Amino acid sequence: MTNYLIRRLGESFLVLVLSSGVVFAMLYLAPGGPMTEILEFRRQSSRFPVNPEDIERLKRQFDLDLPLWQAYTRWAFGWPVLDDRPNRAGVIRGDLGLSWRVSQNEPTLQVLLRPLPNTLILMTTSTLLALVVAVPIGVYSAVNQYSRVDYLVTAGTFLGISMPVFWLGSMLILLFSFQFKQWGLPYLPPGSAVAARDYVLPLLGEIEAGTLVDRGLRLIMPTLTLSLLQMAAWSRFTRASMLEVLRQDYVRTARAKGLIERFVIARHALRNALIPLITIVTLALPGLYGGAIITETIFNYQGMGLLFIDALTQSDWPVALAYLMVLSVLTVGANVLADVVYTLVDPRIRIA
Amino acid sequence: MPSRIARYSLGLAATIGLVASACGTPPQPIIQTQVVTQMVEGTPVERVIEVTPTPVPAEQRDTVIIGTWQQPRSFSPYANNQSITAEIDLLIRPRFVMRNDFGFAANPDLVDGDLPSLERNDGSAVFNTVDVKAGEPIFDPERLIVVPAEADVAGVQQLVVTGKLKPGLKWSDGEPLTASDLVFTWKTNCTDGSGALDLTNCPLDSAVGAVGQLVNYEALDDTTVRAIYVPGAVDPVYFITVFAPYGVIPAHQLEGLTPEEILNDERHLGGENVQPLGYGPYMMTEWLKGDRLTVEPNPHWGGAAPVTQKVIYKFFADATAVSAAVIAGEIDSSSGITGINVDQVPFMESTAKQGVINFETDPNAASFEMLYLNYYDPQDPTFQTPHPVLGDYAVRKAIALALDRQQMVDTIFFGGSTVVEQPQLPQMMSYDQTAGALAFDPDAATTLLEEAGWVDSDGDGIRERDGVKASVNYITTSGSAPRQRAAQIIQASLGAIGIEVTLNFQPSSVVFSTDVLYNRNFDMIQFANTFTVVDPGTWWFGIANCDQIPLPDNNFSGANYAGWCEPATSDAVARAAFLTLDTQERQDLYRQAVQQYFAAPTGDAFESGGFPLIPLHLRPNYLGTVPGLAGATLDSTELFTWNSQVWSLRATVD
């Protein structure tokens, strides 16, 4: 096991180096970047042609004049050190650089940490909610396969899977924010993680900005949107896995022994059926950090997904890169973890 | 001092309280007449006016929230040109020269008296006659740049402009704001490493790329600034230039720092506890990046105290989220420049009809969409080969005739905009009422193409000439519904006259990059130009001057993306922009340019033919507010926060 882990982690490190290189190259080659603003200005004031020396200086400041591999090694490892420009320690030593545009000149790490709590709250609540609902539903519909409830649940979950997120989100806003407001019900604020000032809701009265109630109200719609999707997928998964287990010989044996059905399900079937679910949930962990771009956009929820899309559209490569690097580490890490957890909970699996 | 704004708001506010509200029913506009006292030229005059009060107010709210999807990056006045920064600046660092309604006026709170003027002959702006010695900077009328004089030149006109600040101006930390702050900013801007975008008014050799228009900018005393132009140069907006040509940063805070340090200082970029310092009716008290920015009244402001005690700028993910927030009452206002998008207009208008919000459209915003046509083949990296299709004047003119731009306005803006007939704003002094308009006439377009030899010989619906298919690409930004619609209408209209158009939507970071626009890698490209100063000078110079064609030689500088070059026009627009301030002469020169814009090429010089760009339509501006917000209104040439100190918000009763 130890050997396996060491080898696995070594391989994962190589994967990360490779993937950081490819992602870096992508952004390096992508159009935009720190030159955009000065070029855009040139478009608007033709009297002022941009001097090549200005462009050179800007390029030097952002390492854009270097060959790709050198720019990468400087970003990743802080090597080679050059005299004519600011040098950094490199990502490997925890220096993610300074933001270009999203929060100009602020350390990227700090920029990433700001929306992280919001995303963690949102993703954790929606993941937990999804699990709490999905597992019982999946189990129930597996045990009662082809029953009316099963059909209903199946239809419901497929409804969840088949709905584009932005459509679902917009519909929720239309219903809970606009219609509820018109009907004089306590409506939900259509967006933001926290209010900018106190507000009054019908029946609920004055809500103070920044309190738990305020944050909670604003969490409802994005959580619902996200968890509905996960709920659908996971209940499908639980159902399938449960069906599989229920057909196994040991379950039949248990039944044949005359054990109570409920006991069979809880004690023998469920435990084994949840093993694959554990790996699925483990693989979903990086999402707790990564956030959800579309949901966060629709509900203007200040989280990581919104930050990433912002960094991408504003060509703030250091922030986008840092976000992606952390996500890569978590993704690869979650993969290792999933495999390890799998072997721990399922004695039949041995890893060489 | 003549009062420009009628001051009846006080009387209005007092009477609003008398109108009873109908509880539970949707608020209806109640129209009533009111006798108010108005000051006209210092004499009180009683006048009967009609007022439409907003639904009845419960209490005065102390916080107004403005929604936007843009986020300011930096409050450096010279190293940033975002519209959101400009909008917030109007609260914390108002302009010295106001730009309302296509005109210019001194900001009475910051400027002493009127704007400097050559016409008034009071010495505020004068042409001195000077002798220039060899080696001293002089404006070269041939090359239109400032150069060291080769020999002594006698009797050159030199523009000198003097501006007077209002005495007693203060920064929001209580320190005096003086002329030396303005000069400090100018000097910092004109030093290498300042990150400045504009170096037009920097003396030669002050920084790499300095254009050299001013030889000096100086403080004569605490309240007097003087701009001395380089001999031979003129500036149509000298009265703006003289006041803080590059904004004002506080010398008492930043003196002693290098330009790089100032550029990267937290007092511009916003830190944990540090905010940019201003001198306006409000001062910034909080800037939570990615979330919100708060301003509160500046105790050291000399003008009328703001009504609202707190204004919050709330940042949103996109325009859809902004409009949802207005409708839900989360925010109190948002404008079309930094917030609401045209696609939300139908819904905003329908909710406005129900009285949920107020919604205003300004069809005359100083911005218009245009379609550039490349004269040269983008496949040729040296830009010597005429464009196989668009290099032909007949094709360009046919395209102009084939576009039903009124239909575009009706479709894209639901009628709420105006077709632009000439490649300039109708309010510009260069606009020629007598020149022709671009009529929609597809039959004439067809005839034109046939006569020019473009015929569909193989029956595929696309014309050819000499084996060249009339097929062009069209590029615009992705994610913009109005442009997507425009693109598809253009494609269909040109398809109808046998010109095939391939649409290509790219993220704006691609469109405005060296991949596309700046290196002229397009056949047709659509984007908009927004005019912050409505003067035709640099605009016409950009589109019509031969030296403004971006080429590898000039590092792809210049705004003549089409490659239009008609020597006489080129000279005319240069003269009008940089060599004369005489209004009549400038208008004559522009008349000539407008005529050439429509004209066929002379002789074999294909690049002299007109239609380098086809103006499409104005871009309207929008304003959505909650009904309780009074005072917010749109202005065609100024951002809507210009009068935020009079805004007042009252909680409406449901």
Next chain:
Amino acid sequence: MAVAELGSQDILARPREVSQLELVWGRFSKHKLAVVGVWVLIGLFVASFAGPLFSPYDPEAQFVGPIFGDLTAANPFGTDDVGRDVMTRLMYAGRISLLLALVVTVASSAIGVVVGAVSGYFGGWVDALAMRLVDFMLTLPILPLLLIMSAMSIRGGLPIAFPEPLTRLFGWIWDMTPERAEGVLILAVILIAFQWQSLARLVRGQVLALRAQAYSEAAQALGASSLHIIARHMIPNSLAPIIVATTFNFGGVIITEAALSFVGFGVQAPSASWGSMLNGVRDFIMLQPWRAFVPGLAIFLASMSINFIGDALRDALDPRLKL
């Protein structure tokens, strides 16, 4: 004797063929929603591919009705932002959405199955390499990649070139120029590149489990080649989860394409997919929610049907289930 002969042939041949198919169909048809799903899906395909033949409108003909026109007899699903007939566009969009989903799903499943089977069967460094490749792909972001592809298409240096007959064929099906078809195909390739990993992991897991079983060792002992064992034993025995995952992916591709339209990278106008049509009415659904239901319902029906079919197939193909 004759009877015995006849009997033995009967026993060997007939029940194998008949019962297998009958069994599968029998189990499949027990899942009533799946049967409905088959018909709905057939209906969607027929409507998309044959429907336009009966439409009086060209999908790109503008102003055949008012802008954002209501439901009328002439335009049963109304008209869109430039006055095009929504029903006709919906059918053409169906060609793109359905075919895109089909191509992406089949191709990504094929890659996933091969990678997964080879990796699981051979183990060792092959397995490590393949699985780290999966890890690697999982760390790549799709949005920056699409951004770069867009820029490259302008510079004229796309790394992928499709043979002209292929772009012509798809252009003909989708009623667009070969250049535009190429754009959609590039989107397909990118979607494939980001879609095969989960299936590869799944198949690998299955193969690992199967390899440990007795018959696999027996086949090896009998001298069967690795290729033979993988193709004849490993893959067929993993078919149930493969089919379920594949049908799941089919719906997923349609939804993913819709999500990419949301951020501006989907099928480009004037062509439309169901996803881009849905995104196109995003700002109008607050005003007229029914506009979203037109493309939304198509996406929903397609995704739902294929999921039901997959669900039923899984039950039907499961060898342990003998009902």
